[in-house]
Amino acid sequence: QVRLVESGGGLVQAGGSLRISCAASTTFFSINAMGWYGQAPGKQRELVATITRGGRTNYADSVKGRFTISRDNAKNIVYLQMNSLKAEDTAVYYCKAERAGQDYWGQGTQVTVSS
Numbered sequence: 001q002v003r004l005v006e007s008g009g010g011l012v013q014a015g016g017s018l019r020i021s022c023a024a025s026t027t028f029f030s031i032n033a034m035g036w037y038g039q040a041p042g043k044q045r046e047l048v049a050t051i052t053r054g055g056r057t058n059y060a061d062s063v064k065g066r067f068t069i070s071r072d073n074a075k076n077i078v079y080l081q082m083n084s085l086k087a088e089d090t091a092v093y094y095c096k097a098e099r100a101g102q103d104y105w106g107q108g109t110q111v112t113v114s115s
Helices: none
Strands: 004-007 010-013 018-024 033-039 046-052 057-059 067-072 077-082 091-099 102-105 109-114
Touching: 004 091, 018 033, 018 091, 018 109, 033 067, 033 077, 046 067, 046 077, 057 067
Parallel strands: 010 109
Antiparallel strands: 004 018, 018 077, 033 046, 033 091, 046 057, 067 077, 091 102, 091 109
């Protein structure tokens, strides 16, 4: 079982920045990959960014060059630095961990970008 707790969401103006965090209850060395997914109102949950155990990152085209996923292995925390935010980035952002063939999700953190 992997417990994930997101934090750092909030209200920000378009063009601003925000960093959200996801704290995992277990060491990253036991997790294959972690990722951030966004779910806008009335839409499906979509991949935003992922980072593998080896450190390889992947981003949705819509956030490339604006968002950066990173991790602190000592603290078991994954971050999503979001810059140049747009109104369409408004969503609940969920953290996901993949371990031993199972997916674990956090409760989500709301990010609202005002235009």
